[in-house]
Amino acid sequence: MNSEMVTTITGLLGGLAVFIYGMNLMSEGLQKAAGEKMKKVLGILTKNPIVGMLAGALVTAVLQSSSATTVMAIGFVSAGLMTLPQAISVIFGANIGTTMTAQIIAFKIDDFIWPIVFIGFVLYFFPKKESIKNIGQSVFAFGLLFVGITTMSNVMKPLADSPVFLSMIEQVAHIPILGVCVGALMTLVVQSSSATIAVLQNFASQPMADGVTSILGLTGAIPILLGDNIGTTITALLASVGQPKNAKRTAAAHCVFNVTGTFVFMWFVPLYAKFIQFISPKGPEIEVISRQIANAHTFFNITNTIIWLPLIPLMVKIVMKLIPDGKQQAAEQPLYQTRFLDxxxxxxxxxxxxxxxxxxxxxxxxxxxxxxxxxxxxxxxxxxxxxxxxxxxxxxxxxxxxxxxxxxxxxxxxxxxxxxxxxxxxxxxxxxxxxxxxxxxxxxxxxxxxxxxxxxxxxxxxxxxxxxxxxxxxxxxxxxxxxxxxxxxxxxxxxxxxxxxxxxxxxxxxxxxxxxxxxxxxxxxxxxxxxxxxxxxxxxxxxxxxxxxxxxxxxxxxxxxxxxxxxxxxx
Missing domain, CATH: 1.20.58.220 (Phosphate transport system protein phou homolog 2; domain 2)
Known part of the structure; x- marks a missing residue:
């Protein structure tokens, strides 16, 4: 392995680490800034499916993680605060809310990154007032998030000149199922679909030798994007281990939602790519593909939610079939065992x-x-x-x-x-x-x-x-x-x-x-x-x-x- 490859790998991992740290820090800052308002938002999660879906999207936009919202929904179902249909509607909203990160990343703000970091630093470290510090933390973390993105973007540029790497990308771009597997594996390893989609957006923005065409293209990026959506369900499945059956069914619903959506969209990748290109900003491919990927992510989750929202009773039947009650009744829970703490x-x-x-x-x-x-x-x-x-x-x-x-x-x-x-x-x-x-x-x-x-x-x-x-x-x-x-x-x-x-x-x-x-x-x-x-x-x-x-x-x-x-x- 030559020094250039080592520099690329370490730079990519370092940039990814800064991005994930910035995203987590921003989530923490937003939660603190929201304060009592988060309490009110959580209070409406158990309303009707449409309100639950909107609340799920809002909570995910604050938490910057659909997995976190899904884990929360699983905890509420386990505690008896939510019914299974209510939790499913929240998960639908969480999948929409998580697309906000990709939309933010698609903005070209390279010239403003360091001023944002400096302003956030000043607001975060110097004021004594807690509300200002929380806002400063969010701004500072927002800047760090883009520092990580820029770092990843810079170290990826040499990859466009590597014949071996281009050959591998060509295989992924022309075999959609392979792209789905790559996306799911990436998210499984990183445990953050937002992070892997950020990597995808930056990688797709690297030009071919002509300086205009993306080395991956939207048609090649969409299957990876769909795989990312499947990979993010693993966190919820792990969180449901040892939980009551309805909690497991909630995690299963998240999985079914993304897997069925991916299966349907896989058959129409070329048509879907053309549609996204039509509704997205026009310009040289490397300049607009990041926004196209963000739009593809958002439209996939919105369309999937529109399809599934009136079919929540069907989703309940599916997950009940996947995780049946069983013939034997579970042993009664001892009184000294906690029922709500998660x-x-x-x-x-x-x-x-x-x-x-x-x-x-x-x-x-x-x-x-x-x-x-x-x-x-x-x-x-x-x-x-x-x-x-x-x-x-x-x-x-x-x-x-x-x-x-x-x-x-x-x-x-x-x-x-x-x-x-x-x-x-x-x-x-x-x-x-x-x-x-x-x-x-x-x-x-x-x-x-x-x-x-x-x-x-x-x-x-x-x-x-x-x-x-x-x-x-x-x-x-x-x-x-x-x-x-x-x-x-x-x-x-x-x-x-x-x-x-x-x-x-x-x-x-x-x-x-x-x-x-x-x-x-x-x-x-x-x-x-x-x-x-x-x-x-x-x-x-x-x-x-x-x-x-x-x-x-x-x-x-x-x-x-x-x-x-x-x-x-x-x-």
Missing amino acids: TNVLKQPEAAIRLAMLELTRITEYVTEMAGHAKKAFLRGDTDAIGAVDSLEDVVDILQDSITNYLSSLCKTGKLTQGQSQRVAGMIRAASDIERIGDQYTSITNFAKLKREKEYTFTEEAMGELEEGFNHVQEMLRLTIRTLHDSDLETARQVVHQQESVEDLERRLSRKHMERLNLGSCSPENTVAFTDVLHDLECIGEYCSDIAEMLLNEKDSVIKMEKIDQRMNEA
């Missing part, structure tokens, strides 16, 4: 936070079950209820550890905005508070065991007062679940307000117990159990209030940051 979506913070919040809500539901059992255990001496509390306590402890580890891993990605970091910190505290509520109900159950062993008896009045306390705190727990699940600020304020009534209740019932002691109607031996159970209930109310305040503080922080941004913009 490590594949950690690089998309808003999606990961949403899944963690669902898992947090699920733990709170288990603690609410503990509340009902603890009440039966103490007031009625139900031995089965005592065992149920002990079992659920172990489940809550394990799930709390899982959520805390998941959120800690999310922090380690370094992709969180200041607002997202505050939300994650609040959720970690909330998980701890929920686990402590479980501890309090375990404490109450221990008193139930003691009450049974020592044969303590309480007056009817005392039991009625304790039942009132149990009911009041259970209502707070129910409202806390609604607060977590719906991010309902009004309910959160209601929970915080109810904490005052729990404290009043504890003082009132303690006073009444002392009065009964003075009158001799209540046994002194019962005092410890009675007062400690009341204290446990008061602590539970405090933890519920803390969880509700976490949500209220999160919203206040967002409002404060928006006001600060507004003032700085006005200044």
Whole structure:
């Protein structure tokens, strides 16, 4: 291997590395800049198919990766946030959204690359305001993306003079199926269809000896482009391993979408090339072929989506056939196993936070079950209820550890905005508070065991007062679940307000117990159990209030940051 070939290969790999780094950095910057808006966009993914498709395209344009959007959709299907048809519509949109990268690359901005890099650098590294830094990061990464493209373009020029290489390209250009295989293999290795299409655009822009004709041509580029679309489905298929069947079917739908589209378009490559040339800008082939490839990519995905969108029920049947339910029912999932957390979506913070919040809500539901059992255990001496509390306590402890580890891993990605970091910190505290509520109900159950062993008896009045306390705190727990699940600020304020009534209740019932002691109607031996159970209930109310305040503080922080941004913009 001569030095010129080594220079070409290393330059191509180096340029590709800079391109991929720039694309990932731009995706991170755009996500941070979008901030709360990403939360709203994710919220509409589960609407009707057309809205889901548009939202999928928008999310992919921000993430700069159809694979990332597809992995997110798989995670949402696995969590039960999306039905299979909804996820399929999002995937259709993701395939359209990913074509934006190729359209951007087709612009000729060579003279502006370094000014863009410098401006982005200044905005990224010097301002203290987070929103400006995020925009600067996106601009800086955008410049790096084109630095990588220019590097690849420069090192590819000698290839046009290599007879051996031209002979290989001629084979690919005249055997479409070979081009599809090359494209799929390239994307499989690089794990980014946007990167391989960028390489394709730059390679096709290299001239033959006449200085005008592309060494590949649009007819030769289209099969490789189609192969790129197939290769990008591998990431989604890998992400679905170990997931529920509907998650696997979502990944399969992505594969079926691109494979069927490729199969149809393969028969019409020459006609398709002429059509793209007709609708694209005119000029020397090497000057316009990059835009032609981008247009071919966009039109392929739009046409494929238009065909498949009304046929979503058919797509569902196909993937159900490919991945059937099977005769045997799957074993029931253990309670201590997480249902919503998906490590594949950690690089998309808003999606990961949403899944963690669902898992947090699920733990709170288990603690609410503990509340009902603890009440039966103490007031009625139900031995089965005592065992149920002990079992659920172990489940809550394990799930709390899982959520805390998941959120800690999310922090380690370094992709969180200041607002997202505050939300994650609040959720970690909330998980701890929920686990402590479980501890309090375990404490109450221990008193139930003691009450049974020592044969303590309480007056009817005392039991009625304790039942009132149990009911009041259970209502707070129910409202806390609604607060977590719906991010309902009004309910959160209601929970915080109810904490005052729990404290009043504890003082009132303690006073009444002392009065009964003075009158001799209540046994002194019962005092410890009675007062400690009341204290446990008061602590539970405090933890519920803390969880509700976490949500209220999160919203206040967002409002404060928006006001600060507004003032700085006005200044």
